[in-house]
Amino acid sequence: MHHFTRLFPAAAVGFTGQSLVSHAGTKILTELIDALGFRGLCEDRLGQFAPSGARHRPGRLIASLALMLAGGGEHVSDLDMLRSSPGIFGPVPSNATVSRFFERTVANPELFSYGFETLTRELRSRAWDAAGNFEPGGQATAADPLIVDLDATLVTSHSDKELAAGTYKGGYGFSPFIASIDYGTGNGTGEILACVLRPGSAGANSADDHIRVFETATAQLPESFFPDGKLDGQRILVRTDSAGASRKFLWHLHSLGVQFSVSYPVPAAKAHMIDWINDKQYWQPALDQHGTDRTNAWVINATEVIPLKDYPPGTNIYLRAEPLHPGAAPTLLDLDGHRITAFLTNAPRWHGPFLDARHRARGRCENRIKTLKNTGLGKLPFYDFAANQAWANIAALALNLTSWLQLTALPEGHHARSWDIKRWRYRLFATAGKIITRARRRTLLLPDRAPEKQLITVLLDRIKDLPARLKSAPAKPT
Structure with missing residues (x-):
């Protein structure tokens, strides 16, 4: 046995x-x-x-x-x-x-939307008041603003629902647009300011949708961000991917005095302007998220080399160069084995490595979107x-x-x-x-x-x- x-x-x-x-x-x-x-x-x-x-x-x-x-x-x-x-x-x-x-x-x-938005705004105000020194907006200044991340995502629908549509990835469902707050490293995982549901066919680079979700998000901020009834834009920084680099959206932010940091696709026609990548004397070492210099990545303000047309005054373009990651597919814009990426910002600070590290921290919003999907957004029931x-x-x-x-x-x-x-x-x-x-x-x-x-x-x-x-x-x- x-x-x-x-x-x-x-x-x-x-x-x-x-x-x-x-x-x-x-x-x-x-x-x-x-x-x-x-x-x-x-x-x-x-x-x-x-x-x-x-x-x-x-x-x-x-x-x-x-x-x-x-x-x-x-x-x-x-x-x-x-x-x-x-x-x-x-x-x-x-x-x-x-x-x-x-x-x-x-x-x-x-x-209902108005009632719910005013409800969550008051809850946020009370939570921030109780947070004391950890209040996300309490110490926000022009030099160290409150960071609001904007990004769209896809939610699959497995049945026919109102306004569900085909997505650019070949799926079917919705494309919600999400605004979230980044607390920064070690201060918490951040929170959601707005989640605007859209049909799956909605474009990711729609300036009107960016403006809409931005207005919805800022309406959720406590009263301290509205002295004299107007938004204190200089204490807010909006981060987006390249979909938010449209002139219409950036001019809207500029009109409100809001800072921005948005990814920017370098046009192929201007690639020849950055062929001085080999001469690192003009570049500064990039920083990691702990503020330490990196030995294989560099940042430079290239506004004088790559002129920007019809963008808000004060907009600068920064380039980042780093070796291709293992397995990365080369492109026509890769020079001397380096991947070139760029972002636009009107921030009053001029230290390129700091601005680059702050912009790259935008990746944390992907975790907040993933968490939101795991907390109910991933399965819309009605x-x-x-x-x-x-x-x-x-x-x-x-x-x-x-x-x-x-x-x-x-x-x-x-x-x-x-x-x-x-x-x-x-x-x-x-x-x-x-x-x-x-x-x-x-x-x-x-x-x-x-x-x-x-x-x-x-x-x-x-x-x-x-x-x-x-x-x-x-x-x-x-």
Whole structure:
């Protein structure tokens, strides 16, 4: 008789009526939501989207969806994971109630969008006020502005939906345009300012779409960016890829005093102007993201060599040269084995290597877009375009809750400031628990051996103090 050795301990499986809670770690987010005053704000901004006297108000419905998406859910039916633990998550709306709510958003999409945008703007203001020295916009100046990244992406639709269309990659779906804030290295993963849903056939280099998403994004910034009611553009830097290098868009930014840093495709006709690549005496060593000189990459201000026509005054073109990466396909613009890339900027700073390193950090926005797709944008569940736009807004809120958690509750220099949403889910949000009642007081018990026990304790303590920090925050200039 052959015996086999188990990889894991044998244990019989049974079911119990005890108050066991999966995803009990998301209790951290429920505490943050309440500390920010979400319920009252949502009722004020979106109360008209629920019938008078309805049991489930918009605050509970939207918060439940955002919590589910932050915890790893993808569909409305995934609310079942919260619904099974009313002791922690309260009465969760049914799927039918959620469906009727989105039907009401379709009936008046402009009103819902306005209400949701003003809601998230106030939540952002409160989170930034509670962040203290970590407030992203608090120290923004012309020399060190708040960085807003603009980029489009593709979302595949596996069924026919309103305004879904073929994409330039041969797929079918939507091409949302996303504006996000870069907190910088070590300060957090950043947050989403706007997610504007577009048909899949929408062009990536549309100047009108760039202007539209920029206006939507800046409307989400706190009042401190609008002294005298006008946008303080010099404290904002917009970064885009080459799709944002259109003159119309850059002139629009210039008219508002906004700084920009955009990739620029060097025309083949001007390639001969940079054939002095071999003479490095005119070039400066490029910097890595830690500010250290690189020995095999160089940067130069080439505005006098490659003249720019019809661009805003003060626009400069910077070139970057570095050897071809292994496996990279050579192009006609590669000179002496070097890949030449360029970007345009009107920044008041003139140190080319610094400007180049700051522009190359734009790649971090790709991680934020990937995270947004993993937090609900990747699967748009409805047929109506307006309903899917509302879902995209809630997905952005789910991502931002984790970002605001990093800003408001994490100690300075904590390693969790760089965690991606998937790590938050596995290390914290997926922690299981049990509800007990003693002396008529309900308590959620978490495992004493939870790997992030200390972090959970720190977060809950810091969130508990958040309302007091909001009251003591200095008034913002208006």
